[in-house]
Amino acid sequence: MIEIYCVNLGRYISIEGGSSLLEVSEALRDELGFEPICARVNNKNEALAFRIFQPKMVEFLSTAHPSGERSYIRSLCMVLYRAVSRVAPEARLSIEHSISRGYYCRLGEGVECTPALVAEISAEMRRIVDLDLPLERHEALTADVLPLFEAQGLGDKVELLSTTHEIYTTYYTLDGICDSYYGTLAPRTGMLRVWELRPFKEGFLLVGFDKADPAFPPQHITQEKMYRAFTEYVKFNGIVGVRTVGQLNNAVQQRRAADLVNVTEALHEKALARISDEITRRYREGGARIVLIAGPSSSGKTTTTKRLGIQLMTNLLKPQLISLDNYFVDRAHTPVDETGDYDYESLYALDLEQFNRDLNDILDGKEVAMPTYDFETGTRRYKGNTLRLDEGSILLIEGIHGLNPALTAHIDEAMKFRVYVSALTTITIDDHNWIPTTDNRLLRRIIRDHKYRGTSAVDTIRRWPSVRRGEEKWIFPYQENADATFNSSLLYELGVMKDFAEPILKKVPHDVVEYSEAYRLLKFLSYFQAIDLRLLPSTSLLREFLGGSSFKY
Secondary structure, three states: OEEEEEOOOOEEEEEOOOEEHHHHHHHOHHHHOOOOOEEEEOOOEEOOOOEEOOOOEEEEEOOOOHHHHHHHHHHHHHHHHHHHHHHOOOOOOEEEEEEOOEEEEEOOOOOOOOHHHHHHHHHHHHHHHHOOOEOEEEEEEHHHHHHHHHHOOOHHHHHHHHHHOOOEEEEEEEOOEEEOOOOOOOOEHHHOOOOEEEEEOOEEEEEOOEOOEOOOOOOOOOOHHHHHHHHHHHHHHHHHOOOEHHHHHHHHHOOOHHHHHHHHHHHHHHHHHHHHHHHHHHHHOOOOOEEEEEOOOOOOHHHHHHHHHHHHHHOOOEEEEEEHHHHEOOHHHOOEOOOOOEOOOOHHHEOHHHHHHHHHHHHOOOOEEEEEEEOOOOEEEEEEEEEOOOOOEEEEEEOOOOOOOOOOOOOOHHHEEEEEEEOOOOOEOEOOEOOOHHHHHHHHHHHHHHHHHOOOHHHHHHHHHHHHHHHHHHOHHHHHHOOEEEEOOOOOHHHHHHHHHHHHHOOOOOOOOOHHHHHHHHHHHOOOOOOOHHHOOOOOOOHHHHOOOOOOO
């Protein structure tokens, strides 16, 4: 017998050596009060197939936990792959990115993805779920796994594994097919009861459960502007021949990284020039005196604002910058979140009345005294700084709430132009494993906070769920209000961030819960070949996080 500590129950339990986590969870079903989908073992995420041969600390996780939710969605992806391979064997399933509360899937060239075909695939998925088939985990020599993937036409996975040089590979089997996923899967298909396929654009959406009401899929939301931003970059990836991490790694090995950096940076510059031209057009027609630049954490708003300002100057406009941070209310009046901490992500952490009053006075041609927020004392002060709009001047205002109508409720709509900035990652690990934009931004923030704020990865990871809740409440609902969307992701950036993030993540102690997230991110980064920072120009948006920028922050 072995003693393990169950975090859920807060006590030690005795188990037979070699028992799987699934067997342990079934024995504890009545005490746990929920059906686990995966677990944390010594603060490391594991599938329920994991077998215990020595004392461990175990925490069983449900789909309400972020790791459990990811396991649920990955498992649905494998069920979808099995269904597509049976219903449309000539199709090449590609799961590209998240959009409209689902995951956008396409079936490749030569396959017309009609609503009838989507319904047929959905029916086959439902059959597989109802059969409650096992999703079996295996680990084998990579040299033995490659022929399995090759036989199924999964060339993208072969290319990836051939560039990562791992000796062993973990993969799963379901009803006669095999596949690999970035993380754990559920033990059986019968656990995947809530989902939906929805015809969408040239493909369909795979939709899981609604976090607010897990018994049902979420309601569809329209995100046309986000879809267009994603689509533009997906097409760009196809043109340069780098859709997946395997292709990126091959480009690095073939010494084409410099070319990728240059063309990707040029794409950024061209996008900002287009936005600048549209702002200038509206300005000359009598509107767009204020440009509001918004986006979630670590999306690169600051560098985007500076580079957009340069583009506007080439159009003979004079940009003047205002930081929303200077309009924070005094700390004593700052709202608090559900944990009792100050909620600086809240719209009402800003003095909206003073902000709107100052903007209207500036638009009326008045000279306005500008505040400065002292973060040490938590008070707003006036140090003699003033602002007046001259002929040809335009205001650039950066802050997370720029798209929220309540921020500038007293400003004439014609005077405003809104820009949404987000790192919409379009490169995928392989055809069945996309890269969440939140992971990209989290890595940016971990590096930046460590480099410029002395913050450990533990603290940044611990704070991230609160940041994400703030984004869900204060930023994402207003994305479609944007007049322009700028995708700040860079095709090559995860290869560059690898060497910066890995040493920071490796410092996360094993005995804290944040270790599981650090370990997951390290596993994710292990797929990438490193790219030399020296290839980046000093104006690159990525230098806002890594250092060496020619801009002052």
